[in-house]
Amino acid sequence: MTLEIKWTDLDPESGERRFLRAEKFAGQWHFSYRNRRRDVRWRSLEATRPMWEHVLDSLRRRLQRREGVDEADVRQVEAVLRDVRLPDS
Numbered sequence: 001m002t003l004e005i006k007w008t009d010l011d012p013e014s015g016e017r018r019f020l021r022a023e024k025f026a027g028q029w030h031f032s033y034r035n036r037r038r039d040v041r042w043r044s045l046e047a048t049r050p051m052w053e054h055v056l057d058s059l060r061r062r063l064q065r066r067e068g069v070d071e072a073d074v075r076q077v078e079a080v081l082r083d084v085r086l087p088d089s
Contacts, residue, residue, distance in 0.1 A: 003068065005058045011035075020045070022055045024073065029055070029080070049084045052077060 003024040011018045018033045021042060031051060032042035056077045062069040 001068070003073065005055055007054060007058075020051065022047070022051065029077075049081070052081050052084060056081060 005022045007020050008017055009020060010016065016035070018035055019037055019039075020031065020033050023030050023032070029047070031045045031047040033045045034042050056074065059069050059074050059077060063071070063074060
């Protein structure tokens with residue numbers, strides 16, 4: 001079963017809105033984006049810590065509503081967040 005989370009943010013390079021997607025398929029998370037809402041092509045994207053935090057928040061909310069998310073999904077993202085380093089200041 002595929003688990004998909006979509007949201008918008010600002011592109012750090014252009015400052016314009018972009019559409020993001022985190023998709024879990026076969027136990028692996030993949031992040032992608034597109035610049036226009038109705039664009040057909042999703043482009044691959046390297047996930048940042050804020051993106052992982054957004055996914056974790058979304059999973060926790062979906063878990064409470066019992067929307068196809070289980071505790072294992074939440075634990076997997078929490079483990080990834082423990083390993084993701086903050087950028088050097």
